[in-house]
Amino acid sequence: xxxxxxxxxxxxxxxxxxxxxxLLADGRVLIIGGGDGNGSLAFTEFYNPYSVPAPxxxxxPPLQRTRSGHTSTVLANGKILIVGGDAAGSAEIYDPATQxxxxxxxxxxxxxxxxxxxLLNSGKILIVGGVVVxxxx
Numbered sequence: 001x002x003x004x005x006x007x008x009x010x011x012x013x014x015x016x017x018x019x020x021x022x023l024l025a026d027g028r029v030l031i032i033g034g035g036d037g038n039g040s041l042a043f044t045e046f047y048n049p050y051s052v053p054a055p056x057x058x059x060x061p062p063l064q065r066t067r068s069g070h071t072s073t074v075l076a077n078g079k080i081l082i083v084g085g086d087a088a089g090s091a092e093i094y095d096p097a098t099q100x101x102x103x104x105x106x107x108x109x110x111x112x113x114x115x116x117x118x119l120l121n122s123g124k125i126l127i128v129g130g131v132v133v134x135x136x137x
Contacts, residue, residue: 012057013045018113020072021047022080024096030060032082032094033067040066040086064092064103069113069133073125081125085113087133 012031019034019041029047033040044060063082070085072094080094082101089111091104108127115130 012047013059014041014043016041018068018085020070020082022072022074025078026096030072030080030094032072033063033070033085035068040068042066061094061099061101064101065090069115069130071115071117071127073117073119075119076123081117083117083125083127084108084111084115084130087111 014034014036016031016034016036020032022030022032024030027048027050029049031045031047033042033044035041042063042065044063046058046060047055048058049055065086065088067082067085071081071083073081073083075081078096080096081091081104082094083091089108091107092101093104094101110132112127112130113133116128118126118128120126
C-alpha cells in the first residue's frame with residue numbers, strides 16, 4: 001500500500017488550532033470550534049472533499065458556546081456529542097439532519113480541555129484526562 005497527500009486550492013474560512021474535525025456520514029468533515037489569536041471560537045465550517053470542481057470549505061452552524069481543546073464523538077445515531085473546552089465544562093449535541101447544535105443540561109464534574117472521549121458499547125461516553133484551564137468565553 002502507498003500513502004499520498006496533496007495540497008488543495010481551497011482554504012479554510014478561519015485559521016484555528018485546538019479544534020476537532022469529525023467525519024460526517026455524507027463524506028463532509030465538520031470542523032468545530034478551536035481558537036485563534038483572540039480566544040476560543042463559537043463557529044464551525046464544513047470541508048467537502050467531493051465538491052465540484054474542487055474540494056471546498058463552507059460556513060457551518062454556530063456552536064452554543066465557544067470551545068477550544070474539546071472532544072467530538074460520533075454517537076450510534078449519527079449525532080455528534082461535543083464536550084468540554086470551556087470554563088463551564090458544558091456539552092452540546094450536533095444533529096446532522098437539522099444542522100443545529102443543542103445544549104445538554106448538566107456539565108462535567110471537572111471542566112477540562114485536551115481530554116479524550118470514547119464511545120463505549122453501552123452507549124455511554126467515557127471522558128478521560130485533560131487539563132483544567134479557565135478559558136475566556
